[in-house]
Amino acid sequence: MYSQINSVGLFGLNAFPVTAEASSSAGQPSFDIVGMPDVAVQESRSRIKAALAHMELNYLLNGKVTVNLAPASVKKIGSMFDLPITVALMKLGGVIECELCNDVFIGEISLNGSLAPINGALSMTLTAAASGAKRIFLPKQNAKEASVADGIEVYGVEHLSQLITFLKNGSGLTPEEPYTPSESALLHTADFAEVMGQQSAKAAIETAAAGSHNILMLGPPGSGKSMLAKRIPSIMPRITFAESIETTQIHSIAGMIDPAEPLVTRRPFRAVSHTASAVGLIGGGSIPRPGEISLAHNGVLFLDELPEFDRKVLETLRQPLENGEINISRASGSACYPCDVMLVAAMNPCPCGNFGNPAKKCRCTPQQVSGYLNKISQPVLDRIDIQIEVKPVEYSDLSHRTPQESSAAIAERIQKARDIQAKRFAGTGIKSNSGITSDIIAEVCRLTPDAEDMMRRAFEKLGMSARAYDRILKVARTCADLAASDDITKDHIAQAISYRSLDRKYWNR
Ligand SMILES: Nc1ncnc2c1ncn2[C@@H]1O[C@H](COP(=O)(O)OP(=O)(O)OP(=O)(O)O)[C@@H](O)[C@H]1O
Ligand SMILES: [Mg+2]
Ligand SMILES: [Zn+2]
Numbered sequence: 001m002y003s004q005i006n007s008v009g010l011f012g013l014n015a016f017p018v019t020a021e022a023s024s025s026a027g028q029p030s031f032d033i034v035g036m037p038d039v040a041v042q043e044s045r046s047r048i049k050a051a052l053a054h055m056e057l058n059y060l061l062n063g064k065v066t067v068n069l070a071p072a073s074v075k076k077i078g079s080m081f082d083l084p085i086t087v088a089l090m091k092l093g094g095v096i097e098c099e100l101c102n103d104v105f106i107g108e109i110s111l112n113g114s115l116a117p118i119n120g121a122l123s124m125t126l127t128a129a130a131s132g133a134k135r136i137f138l139p140k141q142n143a144k145e146a147s148v149a150d151g152i153e154v155y156g157v158e159h160l161s162q163l164i165t166f167l168k169n170g171s172g173l174t175p176e177e178p179y180t181p182s183e184s185a186l187l188h189t190a191d192f193a194e195v196m197g198q199q200s201a202k203a204a205i206e207t208a209a210a211g212s213h214n215i216l217m218l219g220p221p222g223s224g225k226s227m228l229a230k231r232i233p234s235i236m237p238r239i240t241f242a243e244s245i246e247t248t249q250i251h252s253i254a255g256m257i258d259p260a261e262p263l264v265t266r267r268p269f270r271a272v273s274h275t276a277s278a279v280g281l282i283g284g285g286s287i288p289r290p291g292e293i294s295l296a297h298n299g300v301l302f303l304d305e306l307p308e309f310d311r312k313v314l315e316t317l318r319q320p321l322e323n324g325e326i327n328i329s330r331a332s333g334s335a336c337y338p339c340d341v342m343l344v345a346a347m348n349p350c351p352c353g354n355f356g357n358p359a360k361k362c363r364c365t366p367q368q369v370s371g372y373l374n375k376i377s378q379p380v381l382d383r384i385d386i387q388i389e390v391k392p393v394e395y396s397d398l399s400h401r402t403p404q405e406s407s408a409a410i411a412e413r414i415q416k417a418r419d420i421q422a423k424r425f426a427g428t429g430i431k432s433n434s435g436i437t438s439d440i441i442a443e444v445c446r447l448t449p450d451a452e453d454m455m456r457r458a459f460e461k462l463g464m465s466a467r468a469y470d471r472i473l474k475v476a477r478t479c480a481d482l483a484a485s486d487d488i489t490k491d492h493i494a495q496a497i498s499y500r501s502l503d504r505k506y507w508n509r
Contacts, residue, residue: 005019005100011332018076022065031065038075080118080120081106082109087105096168104136106118118142121146126249144259144260145179148263197393210482217347218348230302239265251295270301280292281293283326293321301344317380317383382467387500434474451490475499
């Protein structure tokens with residue numbers, strides 16, 4: 001006797017069709033699962049046994065039962081095969097007789113036969129739909145998330161008994177309504193209107209967001225660095241549906257989806273503490289999980305107190321920041337997670353925080369100050385185009401509480417600058433000015449003669465490196481785009497140079 005049921009497996013973000021085949025023959029009762037199952041899959045035997053016993057279906061395991069998860073050459077990881085294996089057994093034993101070749105099943109089963117939620121439901125549902133399946137049955141808690149996928153009916157199931165009834169006589173379950181987020185789910189809760197004053201910091205942040213440049217803010221405690229950082233997603237272009245799906249899949253694999261609002265509809269903001277490990281930051285583990293940088297995909301990765309980070313941990317960010325994706329290789333296979341982020345970092349100027357503050361006295365020795373700044377890895381600093389000082393907010397700005405420009409107004413200018421960039425880079429694979437490569441920099445960053453002159457003088461006077469020169473050009477390109485100017489003028493160069501002021505003041509470069 002033989003039966004087969006469609007399912008989907010998952011490794012990293014990569015979902016793939018799996019067939020659960022069951023066969024039984026007379027003989028000493030046994031229950032084997034083959035097809036490269038990992039520990040969680042092996043354990044599904046115990047869960048299934050208990051659930052079937054609970055439902056008085058234990059006779060299904062009376063014979064010599066073998067389950068194969070095909071293709072047998074690919075490792076199967078996770079608890080999502082509980083359901084397809086159980087359905088295959090029920091089909092084998094005649095509990096269910098209908099044709100199920102257009103149906104896909106995924107889900108973990110509890111000992112009492114109820115279905116428990118799984119991670120990665122959206123990725124698996126997308127794959128099920130792409131494979132041509134018409135319906136997918138999965139745990140109720142995953143149904144809303146899965147309903148985001150097009151072209152497949154999603155059935156959320158609470159208990160095996162419910163599923164049996166439905167498959168026998170078509171009653172008791174209805175397909176999930178495709179989820180559409182509410183208007184409020186699209187709105188950012190923090191707004192730049194709440195940040196008083198700080199015009200120059202806001203202008204630098206606007207430039208950073210407009211060109212997707214990484215930014216470092218250096219300033220004393222309480223100057224509002226965290227407050228500013230948190231509001232950056234609210235001025236970035238609205239997340240597109242495709243980006244939403246990408247980011248949701250990553251959050252889903254990490255088990256971070258809210259079943260009630262399962263789609264990530266805002267650009268993520270992930271604040272990472274300096275105690276984070278390399279695995280926490282870039283991902284890893286024996287079954288590779290996404291790290292913070294991938295959870296921030298299409299949004300902001302915020303590293304607060306940058307010098308406090310372990311240098312080695314920080315350096316693991318280099319490649320992922322460069323490539324916008326991270327490959328994690330393990331014995332079990334290799335997973336690739338995207339991580340296209342805007343990096344925002346913040347730091348105090350010294351251990352006590354007061355260095356460079358005219359109003360307060362720094363208690364640190366010069367060695368402590370330079371030691372603090374030098375703790376940051378140079379290759380990481382090299383990837384931060386804009387580096388600014390954030391001064392303490394002025395008393396008059398705070399006390400007057402005059403209305404400040406809203407995030408929406410800033411976002412509008414940024415969108416226009418992004419539109420210019422989209423046109424410029426059409427077909428090149430480059431997304432924004434931060435991604436300008438050296439082979440096209442001369443072509444896309446044309447300077448007026450004045451600007452050329454200023455750049456030459458600055459280069460000589462400030463002893464700029466070639467790398468710093470390129471960075472200034474890219475940022476100046478963004479300043480020009482914000483001003484809808486084809487050519488880069490003197491003003492744009494001056495602005496871009498001012499966004500490198502930390503080099504000389506703090507790093508002596
Ligand atoms: N420009 C501002 N307008 C309104 N409130 C502000 C402003 N700057 C700071 N604040 C207030 O001060 C608080 C502290 O700011 P925030 O935590 O962002 O400072 P920080 O620079 O990150 O400090 P730290 O270095 O200690 O992390 C904010 O939560 C906010 O209430
Ligand atoms: Mg802070
Ligand atoms: Zn100090």
